[in-house]
Structures are given as structure tokens and as C-alpha cells.
Amino acid sequence: MATVASTSVGERIGPLDRLRALHREGRLAHAYPEVPGLLAELASTGDPSGPPAQDLVRAGQLLARLDASAVLAEHPGTDAVSVAVTGHSTLSGLTSPLTAEFARHGILLKLHSGDFGSWFRDLQDTQSEFYAAGAEVALCVLDAQIVFDELPHPWLVDDVERIATAKLALIGSLAERYVTHGSGTLVLNTLPLLRTHVRRLVDARSRARLGVIWREFNAGLLRLAAAHDRVHVVDLDPLVAASGPVNEPRLAAYTKVLLGDGLLAGYAREVGHLARGLRGRTKKVLVVDLDNTLWDGILGDDGPEGIAAATTYRGEAFGRFQRLVGQIGAQGVLLAVCSKNDREPVLKVLRDHPDMALREKDFVRVNANWEPKDGNLLEIARRLNLGVDSFVFADDSPFECGLVAGSLPGVAVVRLDEEPALHIERLLADGWFDVPELTVEDRARAELYRTDAARQDLQESAGSMEEYLAGLDVEVSLSPVREHEIARVSQVTLRTNQFNLTTERLQQADIRTRRQSAEHLVLAIRSADRFGENGLVGAVLISGIGSDGGWRIDNMLLSCRVFARGIEETCLAAVLRKAKEAGARGVHADYRPTAKNHRVRSLYPSVGFTETGQDADGAGAVSFHHDLAEESLPQQPAHVRLTVDFTEQSA
The missing domain is CATH 3.40.50.1110 (SGNH hydrolase)
Known part of the structure; x- marks a missing residue:
């Protein structure tokens, strides 16, 4: 762009x-x-x-x-x-x-x-x-x-x-x-x-x-x-x-x-x-520079004793900016560092410097090296399994801001300047992280992503994907959404782009209406593993309950944090089994392609659905059907433990 x-x-x-x-x-x-x-x-x-x-x-x-x-x-x-x-x-x-x-x-x-x-x-x-x-x-x-x-x-x-x-x-x-x-x-x-x-x-x-x-x-x-x-x-x-x-x-x-x-x-x-x-375009990650952004001075030139985020007039302005960044991070925004510096001195400052309001633990990634910053942002995105279009990048360098804006147009670039007293105003001017309502998962998000580092270590040490999944000890709970979870399910529909079969965006009122309808099921997907709780990570939205035409999966969504752990197959297997028990004549589903959800194009066929047609408008939407024949019902992955209750409607 x-x-x-x-x-x-x-x-x-x-x-x-x-x-x-x-x-x-x-x-x-x-x-x-x-x-x-x-x-x-x-x-x-x-x-x-x-x-x-x-x-x-x-x-x-x-x-x-x-x-x-x-x-x-x-x-x-x-x-x-x-x-x-x-x-x-x-x-x-x-x-x-x-x-x-x-x-x-x-x-x-x-x-x-x-x-x-x-x-x-x-x-x-x-x-x-x-x-x-x-x-x-x-x-x-x-x-x-x-x-x-x-x-x-x-x-x-x-x-x-x-x-x-x-x-x-x-x-x-x-x-x-x-x-x-x-x-x-x-x-x-x-x-x-x-x-x-x-x-x-x-x-x-x-x-x-x-x-x-x-x-x-x-x-x-x-x-x-x-x-x-x-x-x-x-x-x-x-x-x-x-x-x-x-x-x-x-x-x-x-x-x-x-x-x-x-x-x-x-x-x-x-x-x-x-x-x-x-439209689900709220940003999820704030990536900040360090020198003359989080602190006054240049670490490589001035040394730890020559930088400040307190004790001086200018330093106090940087300290106020650090506290703002921490405030944003405490509300579910992931914080990361992208700085041209040597890594060990940066980590030592974040761990020990008395001026710092932010510490190493506040960041899900600290990339301090001498590589181009656009490449570093891509690497952070890869490690977090997020698109760079969910990033906000704040830097005081016109060159770095221009580089990122030119090569990664999806990133929101906040150009800071030599006046640190305006850093706060510049970062807050565009409400990049605004959401209708904070959820429990929002406040725990940073810790959840930090825990993912331990999962990645387990995966890298495992001899195979099967060994990794067996050692992960995945637990899944599938049941109707509870009243206090409505805001989170709406948020999942608004902010999930990769594992989103139709990308239909639903407000809380839409979720509540479906929850109260006898013809609909709104199922919340919750997961945990040996490293801890992941919280509410997805949803399955179903219509046609009790109709002669069979059930319809209107959409299925899953957080990118829990991809490829068998959760999606487990939930679909449970839904299909329940539809058969309820006497449904079949289950219909749709996939509508976007620039980001191509990886789930094959999900329905992988669990026994057959393709029944494509939209004539050329948009690429595909319809599927499952006949619920016993031999075509998928089996739940052996490494997943499932708790399912299709009748629960508690608060």
C-alpha cells in the first residue's frame, strides 16, 4: 500500500x-x-x-x-x-x-x-x-x-x-x-x-x-x-x-x-x-521500541547508567509512558519489544534498572537484535501465531516507522518524536485496542501467551507431533454458552480471522438472541492442558434444532492459540454424535473463504462431510453435508479428554 x-x-x-x-x-x-x-x-x-x-x-x-x-x-x-x-x-x-x-x-x-x-x-x-x-x-x-x-x-x-x-x-x-x-x-x-x-x-x-x-x-x-x-x-x-x-x-x-x-x-x-x-479489526499486540521510546537515552551509547525513565524531567515523561503501556497490557493487549540493541543488556535493564515501570515479565516477546524491524515484527507474529495486521508499532525513528509502514501496511504505525511528553497522546489518539467489553480471558491473555512458550518447548523436544500431543494432556469442555460468557463469545466472532469458517461477526445481542432461541445452540469451547487453563477458546453456532431439514453449523471458531491440538475434531465429532442422537436428518455447514481462513477449507471434509456445491457468484463459498451414517461419524482424537453437556444453560 x-x-x-x-x-x-x-x-x-x-x-x-x-x-x-x-x-x-x-x-x-x-x-x-x-x-x-x-x-x-x-x-x-x-x-x-x-x-x-x-x-x-x-x-x-x-x-x-x-x-x-x-x-x-x-x-x-x-x-x-x-x-x-x-x-x-x-x-x-x-x-x-x-x-x-x-x-x-x-x-x-x-x-x-x-x-x-x-x-x-x-x-x-x-x-x-x-x-x-x-x-x-x-x-x-x-x-x-x-x-x-x-x-x-x-x-x-x-x-x-x-x-x-x-x-x-x-x-x-x-x-x-x-x-x-x-x-x-x-x-x-x-x-x-x-x-x-x-x-x-x-x-x-x-x-x-x-x-x-x-x-x-x-x-x-x-x-x-x-x-x-x-x-x-x-x-x-x-x-x-x-x-x-x-x-x-x-x-x-x-x-x-x-x-x-x-x-x-x-x-x-x-x-x-x-x-x-x-468489523473485528481491534488490534491485539503493541510492539514498542526502547531507546528514546520507553526510556530516555540510547542504551548502546550511554550504558544502563545513562538512560532514565525517572529522576529527570525527561525521564519522568518516559516513565509515565511506560506506566501507560503497562496499563494497556493489563487489559489484554499483548506487549512486545522490537529494538536495535544487544539482547543481554536489554534484558538486564528490564530486570534490574531501578527506573523501569515495565519488566521482562510484562512482555510476551523481547526482540533485541540488529535485524530490520519489519522482519522482527514478522518473527514476533509467527511466534504468537497472529497476523501482523493485529499489531501496533510505536517507535521514535522516522526511518523505522517508514520502513514498517511501507513493507507491512497492515501494521498500525504510531510515530513518536523527540518530545516524550506527547508519547501518551500519540499512542492513545486512535483507540487501536478499543473493545466493547473486557472479558476474563482478556485480562489473562498475556499470561496465556507466556505459557505457550512452555508448550513450544515441549513440542520442540518431542520426537513427533503424536508424542507432543500425548504429553500435552489436552482437556476440552463443550456446552451451551453461559450468561457471563456472552461477551467473550461475541468477541471471538469479532476478532477471530484464521479459524473462522464464515467470518460472520456477532454482537452480544446477537449471541443472546440465539442463546434464548429453542432453534439454536451456541456452544462454548473451553480448553486446558498440563500447563494450565486456556479459558474459552472458541464456539460452535448451530441452527435448525428440531427442524425437519436437519441441523446447520452456522459457524465454528477457534482461537489461534490452540490450533492443531485436536480440539476442532473433538468438538465436531461431539456435535455430529449429538445430532444423530437427536434424530436430525443430517448436518449442513458452509465455508466462506477470506484472505486469512484458507487453512480451515478442508476442516469439514476431514470429519466426513461431503461437498454439495459452491456459490454461483464466484466468491468461493462452499456448502457441505454430513449424512450422520454411523460409519462416517468421526472418532474423537485419543489424546483429548472431552466433557460435553448440551443441556447446560447456567449463569
Whole structure:
């Protein structure tokens, strides 16, 4: 993916000029695969604590003119997301940044905008275009005037409390209505309280009470996200703090632009992060440099006594960055080091240096050598059995960042610079690791991957794969998903790419609906071995329970951490045996190919399924059928111990 373009005479041109040239020549749809890289370069400029770079918004203006169907015609595999927008004020300033933010994450925006001020009608009327659009993401952008426009003149704080309470109840009922009748994720937002609202009260006591009422109102909005799986609430207060004024007073008065361009650009960035997560593109690994990234100084030149992550002004900034990295790692993000240094001095610093907030045990891999960093990232990915597109790479060197961005375009590159006080802002700017909800498995992930090193040692010392598996002592539990596991199963569908037979992404509400249906089974796969628990590592989603047409395996998923241990064959053998016992006439299944799941193409045939056809659209989807004849039922691998219960529905 190119991020730098050249003119006919070999002269370098910038990413925005490249986009303009492609647009002018009518080739932007054809060159669309270049766009994420170009936008990534644009997004890396500017103040990381402020709103998105203005050039990124200008790029969005060009991209918003593109016909999405033209891009899909040129590149059928492009990930496209339909978004519906409604609101209270003028929202024309949202289109360009929203288009750009989606595009830089490799997502083509298909936008449906409602009429000005139509938010109540759009959410109330289930026959409205807002519902009919069938959007995956539905944005309802609100502002403080939905309360203040209804106040009497003159007004008291009691009036604000009364109307805010009624408005919160209304929004809550509309959210429930959308969750019941809509198909996507509804995005609401908190409402910024302006200084001009507060200053209309002349006494400090009333102003304080207004502040309390307003914060309770916004807290009620935020609680809607906890109450509904398919409701997301963007807190605008941090965005206002970063972008400056909520609006420009003259535009607010004359054109009803009640949320300014800077704030809308920040809002668009948050929605882009949400869409990326809904498509299972959350990053899993943070790879960091060391010299002038985790500590001040160059270990090879200055020695251990010459580097600092405390005790000096600059050193303390690096220490704060280390603590942030540790905070991220404690929430399920895998941490790794990629540094041009000799390994033993690096390990000694991580083990013994008094300034370090991070230690060797905090990292699942420490690659300190003199090899090119793109190759090191590939090696780390291989050892973790993950794709590099799940990586974020943070480095202070423009050369290293350019090398990785150019050779490994799937890696999110965070370009740090010589100002360590901005390291935190730059790493957090794009929410690369955002997930809807943390699970038990998330918090234990780093330890699980560290345990895998012991498994690899066993495999390397074993005389054969059979000897390794016999010594591993694999245990598998297969039973219906429990209530507290719903978030984890949804996460597995969103984040698993390699062992994912159909790559259907399911939100928690989707899993819960299937769990409550008598026609569906959602089976959780849990595993353990001699080295410890692996937790919930996969799922089997089945429909057609009790139907005349037989059972259907809608999808099967398994974490890359537990590949090739016989777990998949064990679970499928149990499912087929249970289907036969239940009197099913057969079991159907599908495989839909992607760029990453080719290794599971042969899974169903390997356990006795026969291929029954391929989709005529050329996408390569294959259907399978198992007749459940006794002689064709697979046997459970001998080295696996299975506990199975198809009736359990406990919490």
C-alpha cells in the first residue's frame, strides 16, 4: 500500500496532493486500495491531543464525492459499512471527517443522512428511512438545545431539571425502540453544557445546581450503553477538552451548526474506532521500541547508567509512558519489544534498572537484535501465531516507522518524536485496542501467551507431533454458552480471522438472541492442558434444532492459540454424535473463504462431510453435508479428554 507518490519526473508529492491528483484524473475509485495508507500519513500530522488533522478532513471531502458502488465494482472485496445519521442541528460538517476516518481504517462509508432536526421522528417511527436504511451503525447526534429550546422564558433551574428528566426518559424509550426494531448499533452522545447556558444564572448556587443536574443527565445517557448491548454513547466532554469550543457562536445562531467542525471531527474519529471494532479489526499486540521510546537515552551509547525513565524531567515523561503501556497490557493487549540493541543488556535493564515501570515479565516477546524491524515484527507474529495486521508499532525513528509502514501496511504505525511528553497522546489518539467489553480471558491473555512458550518447548523436544500431543494432556469442555460468557463469545466472532469458517461477526445481542432461541445452540469451547487453563477458546453456532431439514453449523471458531491440538475434531465429532442422537436428518455447514481462513477449507471434509456445491457468484463459498451414517461419524482424537453437556444453560 503506497503512502508516497511520485510525479513523472520522480519528484515526491504528499498524500493529499496524491489524492487530489487521483480525483482530478478520475482514478480515485480504481486506486482506492492506496487510500488507507495515504490517510494514515495525513492522520499522523498535527497535535495528537487535538482534533484530527485538517488535511485529513480535506481528504474526506474528496472521498465523500466517490460513488461507493464504483469502488465496490473495482474492488469487490472492499469492506463497506452502511451508516445512517440523524440529529437535532446542522450536521453537514460530519460527512467529510466521517468518510475519511472510515477510509483510513480500510472501510468504505455508505452514508444515509436524515433531514434537519428529524431525530425524534426518525427514532420514533419504525417505518422511517432511518430504520429502512438497515444501517450497521445509526448515529443520533444531539446537543444541549434539545433541553434549552423547551425552557419557558424566563426559566429556573427547576425547569431545567424537569425537562432534562423528561428528555432522558424519552431518549431511553427511543433507544429501546431502536434496539427492538433496528438492526444496527445506535450511537448517542452526551450533551456539552455551554458557558453561555451557565452564565444565564447570576447566582453561584444556581449555577452549581445546574452543573449537578446536567452531569446527572449525561450520566443517565452513558448508562444507556450499559443497559443495551447495541447502544453506544460517545462522551463529548473529553473531545471538547481536546478540540476547543463546542461551536462558533455566529454559525450556531445563523445556520444551526450547534456542534462545530472540530468537535464533529473528533466525534467522527470515535465513530471510526467503533466501526473498526464492529468489523473485528481491534488490534491485539503493541510492539514498542526502547531507546528514546520507553526510556530516555540510547542504551548502546550511554550504558544502563545513562538512560532514565525517572529522576529527570525527561525521564519522568518516559516513565509515565511506560506506566501507560503497562496499563494497556493489563487489559489484554499483548506487549512486545522490537529494538536495535544487544539482547543481554536489554534484558538486564528490564530486570534490574531501578527506573523501569515495565519488566521482562510484562512482555510476551523481547526482540533485541540488529535485524530490520519489519522482519522482527514478522518473527514476533509467527511466534504468537497472529497476523501482523493485529499489531501496533510505536517507535521514535522516522526511518523505522517508514520502513514498517511501507513493507507491512497492515501494521498500525504510531510515530513518536523527540518530545516524550506527547508519547501518551500519540499512542492513545486512535483507540487501536478499543473493545466493547473486557472479558476474563482478556485480562489473562498475556499470561496465556507466556505459557505457550512452555508448550513450544515441549513440542520442540518431542520426537513427533503424536508424542507432543500425548504429553500435552489436552482437556476440552463443550456446552451451551453461559450468561457471563456472552461477551467473550461475541468477541471471538469479532476478532477471530484464521479459524473462522464464515467470518460472520456477532454482537452480544446477537449471541443472546440465539442463546434464548429453542432453534439454536451456541456452544462454548473451553480448553486446558498440563500447563494450565486456556479459558474459552472458541464456539460452535448451530441452527435448525428440531427442524425437519436437519441441523446447520452456522459457524465454528477457534482461537489461534490452540490450533492443531485436536480440539476442532473433538468438538465436531461431539456435535455430529449429538445430532444423530437427536434424530436430525443430517448436518449442513458452509465455508466462506477470506484472505486469512484458507487453512480451515478442508476442516469439514476431514470429519466426513461431503461437498454439495459452491456459490454461483464466484466468491468461493462452499456448502457441505454430513449424512450422520454411523460409519462416517468421526472418532474423537485419543489424546483429548472431552466433557460435553448440551443441556447446560447456567449463569
